[in-house]
Amino acid sequence: MEKYIGIMVGTVVFNGIKKGKTYYENLSFYEEAGEQYNLIPCYFRFKDIEPGVDTIMAYVLSEEGTYILTPIPKPPIIHNRTFTGKVSAKKKMRKLKEEGIVFFNEKNRYKKIRINNILRMNKKLVPHIPETVKAGKGNLQMMMDKYDELIIKPNSGSLGLGIAKLSRLSDQEWEFSYRRQKEMVKERFSTTWPFFLLKLIANPRTIIQKRIPLAKSKGGVFDLRVSVQKNDSGEWQVSGVVGKVAKKDWYLTNVARGGSCYSLPELLQDLPHLKEDQVFEDIKRLSLNVALQLEKELPKMADLGLDIGLTNEGFPMFIECNGRDLRVTFRNADMQEEWKKTHSTPIGYASFLYEKRGSS
Numbered sequence: 583m584e585k586y587i588g589i590m591v592g593t594v595v596f597n598g599i600k601k602g603k604t605y606y607e608n609l610s611f612y613e614e615a616g617e618q619y620n621l622i623p624c625y626f627r628f629k630d631i632e633p634g635v636d637t638i639m640a641y642v643l644s645e646e647g648t649y650i651l652t653p654i655p656k657p658p659i660i661h662n663r664t665f666t667g668k669v670s671a672k673k674k675m676r677k678l679k680e681e682g683i684v685f686f687n688e689k690n691r692y693k694k695i696r697i698n699n700i701l702r703m704n705k706k707l708v709p710h711i712p713e714t715v716k717a718g719k720g721n722l723q724m725m726m727d728k729y730d731e732l733i734i735k736p737n738s739g740s741l742g743l744g745i746a747k748l749s750r751l752s753d754q755e756w757e758f759s760y761r762r763q764k765e766m767v768k769e770r771f772s773t774t775w776p777f778f779l780l781k782l783i784a785n786p787r788t789i790i791q792k793r794i795p796l797a798k799s800k801g802g803v804f805d806l807r808v809s810v811q812k813n814d815s816g817e818w819q820v821s822g823v824v825g826k827v828a829k830k831d832w833y834l835t836n837v838a839r840g841g842s843c844y845s846l847p848e849l850l851q852d853l854p855h856l857k858e859d860q861v862f863e864d865i866k867r868l869s870l871n872v873a874l875q876l877e878k879e880l881p882k883m884a885d886l887g888l889d890i891g892l893t894n895e896g897f898p899m900f901i902e903c904n905g906r907d908l909r910v911t912f913r914n915a916d917m918q919e920e921w922k923k924t925h926s927t928p929i930g931y932a933s934f935l936y937e938k939r940g941s942s
């Protein structure tokens with residue numbers, strides 16, 4: 583019997599399959615892993631799967647090497663690569679799960695403050711988690727009294743949009759940096775808070791976070807994207823670590839905001855006082871502990887993209903956790919092996935889930 587592994591994608595990726603243009607998904611990596619694990623990847627959207635219906639129409643690779651929309655048995659194991667958080671989707675999701683279908687990474691959007699609070703429950707992690715509070719005048723004053731640099735950002739994912747920075751210049755003076763349209767703006771102030779700052783912190787969806795003093799390399803500050811995934815033994819593994827460098831004199835490393843990608847060894851060339859093996863080990867340990875801690879409160883997680891900052895002393899600090907890593911940072915840094923691994927590891931995990939099903 584054929585065993586299918588469902589890859590649930592968004593509309594843009596789905597529509598691109600026929601044209602061979604699938605953006606951040608590299609289907610050939612899924613196919614290769616499918617061969618290795620004896621699973622057939624099939625690709626579809628959330629709207630293509632219905633409770634009470636045994637088959638679905640999905641793209642499957644044909645013998646000729648082209649993708650054909652084919653009716654196939656509903657796959658029992660599904661890797662979610664799209665967002666399914668909508669309220670209207672909840673009921674359908676519940677019904678599908680009642681039928682015994684397993685979605686991994688079912689939920690993949692979490693509020694940053696919630697993630698922060700879950701991580702802080704673990705004492706071992708606390709030194710690696712920057713203090714984070716909800717916005718508001720009182721909280722901003724408190725954070726300004728406590729720290730010299732702050733990041734002000736939306737509580738939910740933003741691709742680096744709407745993220746501002748506050749830096750103390752002296753006892754009396756602060757610098758407020760943000761982006762207005764395409765322009766990077768820096769404003770100085772002492773006692774009167776700038777209008778845009780007031781506007782930002784009046785938004786209940788804004789959070790204030792201590793800024794981690796990020797190490798510099800290749801002309802800018804950088805942080806790391808760490809792919810942490812469940813593997814074919816059902817255990818968390820680090821599939822890859824890659825660096826993102828901000829533009830010169832800027833504080834955002836997001837690739838969507840012009841950040842450029844490098845491997846960690848490349849970045850450490852500019853930091854000769856740090857030992858590569860040690861830094862790697864520390865990043866891996868923190869990342870695995872973060873995944874283990876999050877899993878305690880947020881079940882079914884299997885694929886995370888962590889943003890981890892590194893201080894000049896090589897101390898790893900947690901910045902945020904993405905529930906649907908686009909994985910392209912690895913491609914952009916020319917890290918083909920790691921890029922492939924981020925696609926093949928979830929297929930391995932699906933194989934583990936299949937075996938678990940069979941034996942129970």
Ligand SMILES: Nc1ncnc2c1ncn2[C@@H]1O[C@H](COP(=O)(O)OP(=O)(O)O)[C@@H](O)[C@H]1O
Nearest residue numbers: 733739740741742791792793794834835889902
């Ligand atoms: N506390 C922080 N300290 C230092 N840099 C930060 C901090 N928070 C955010 N940044 C910078 O801004 C970028 C985007 O912030 P992040 O929390 O990852 O939000 P997004 O969901 O927009 O990616 C980070 O990759 C990092 O470069």
Ligand SMILES: [Mg+2]
Nearest residue numbers: 742836889902
């Ligand atoms: Mg980020």
